[in-house]
Amino acid sequence: MILDDLVAATTKRINAEKAETPLVQLQAQADKLPNKNPQEIVDKFLQPGLHFIAEIKRSSPSKGTIVTDFPYLQIAKDYQDAKIDAISVLTEPDYFHGNLQYLNEISNTVQTPLLRKDFTIDPYMLYQAKINGASLVLLIVAILTDEQLNDYLKLADELGLAALVEVHNEDELNRALKANAKIIGVNNRNLKDFTVDLNNSINLRPLVPEGIPFITESGIKTTADIKRLKDARVNGVLIGETFMRADNKEKIINEFKSV
Numbered sequence: 001m002i003l004d005d006l007v008a009a010t011t012k013r014i015n016a017e018k019a020e021t022p023l024v025q026l027q028a029q030a031d032k033l034p035n036k037n038p039q040e041i042v043d044k045f046l047q048p049g050l051h052f053i054a055e056i057k058r059s060s061p062s063k064g065t066i067v068t069d070f071p072y073l074q075i076a077k078d079y080q081d082a083k084i085d086a087i088s089v090l091t092e093p094d095y096f097h098g099n100l101q102y103l104n105e106i107s108n109t110v111q112t113p114l115l116r117k118d119f120t121i122d123p124y125m126l127y128q129a130k131i132n133g134a135s136l137v138l139l140i141v142a143i144l145t146d147e148q149l150n151d152y153l154k155l156a157d158e159l160g161l162a163a164l165v166e167v168h169n170e171d172e173l174n175r176a177l178k179a180n181a182k183i184i185g186v187n188n189r190n191l192k193d194f195t196v197d198l199n200n201s202i203n204l205r206p207l208v209p210e211g212i213p214f215i216t217e218s219g220i221k222t223t224a225d226i227k228r229l230k231d232a233r234v235n236g237v238l239i240g241e242t243f244m245r246a247d248n249k250e251k252i253i254n255e256f257k258s259v
């Protein structure tokens with residue numbers, strides 16, 4: 001499965017990065033930075049209305065190259081101008097052609113909270129996220145043990161990072177809730193065959209308590225999709241490809257917001 005390949009590539013990459021910059025060095029850098037308050041993001045997603053996380057990504061395993069022109073700083077400014085609630089920045093290099101440097105530069109360009117979108121498999125990546133300006137990190141339940149999930153949630157909190165805990169099914173959702181995840185993301189993409197089905201989120205929505213923001217991710221393309229998801233009472237949508245392909249990002253975001 002693709003997640004196995006992503007985990008293998010990420011493990012190799014992080015081991016190489018650790019050899020170059022040891023964890024203690026990142027910890028010392030992180031210690032010097034002020035902590036943000038992760039609860040602020042949770043509270044924001046719980047406010048009435050639909051919240052938007054817009055993604056910056058060049059490619060993906062399911063779609064290959066999405067855009068050839070990739071002015072990531074301008075895209076971040078466009079998202080900020082459209083008053084998006086958070087920006088998801090792909091930092092995975094091998095399959096998404098992302099880069100941690102993009103996150104760093106974007107954090108110096110916009111004030112919008114940033115999600116480090118990567119395949120977190122090591123605490124080292126949480127320190128990297130903080131140092132490079134993230135407010136949120138992604139924790140994918142399918143690639144973590146319960147112990148890792150608990151440890152990374154605790155560390156994220158200590159570092160002042162909110163965690164978007166991603167699940168694909170009821171079993172993973174139960175693990176996320178047991179670990180006291182404060183934000184749940186449901187991925188509509190089946191990572192075995194890459195099909196997307198918004199019903200995945202719609203079916204799981206009632207299982208998440210009201211005090212935990214419910215974010216639906218992947219495959220959201222039209223105002224009709226937004227209406228269905230709003231009717232299902234999700235708190236937020238995470239949209240990548242549709243926004244990346246749009247020439248006028250503010251226009252499509254405003255159309256989606258007006259549903």
Ligand SMILES: O=C(O)c1ccccc1NCC(=O)[C@H](O)[C@H](O)COP(=O)(O)O
Nearest residue numbers: 060061062063217218219220239240241
């Ligand atoms: O998108 C993929 O091909 C993919 C493959 C394996 C793991 C994760 C993958 N996608 C990451 C995402 O979660 C999406 O980038 C995100 O939900 C936005 O989806 P979309 O709006 O469909 O671009």
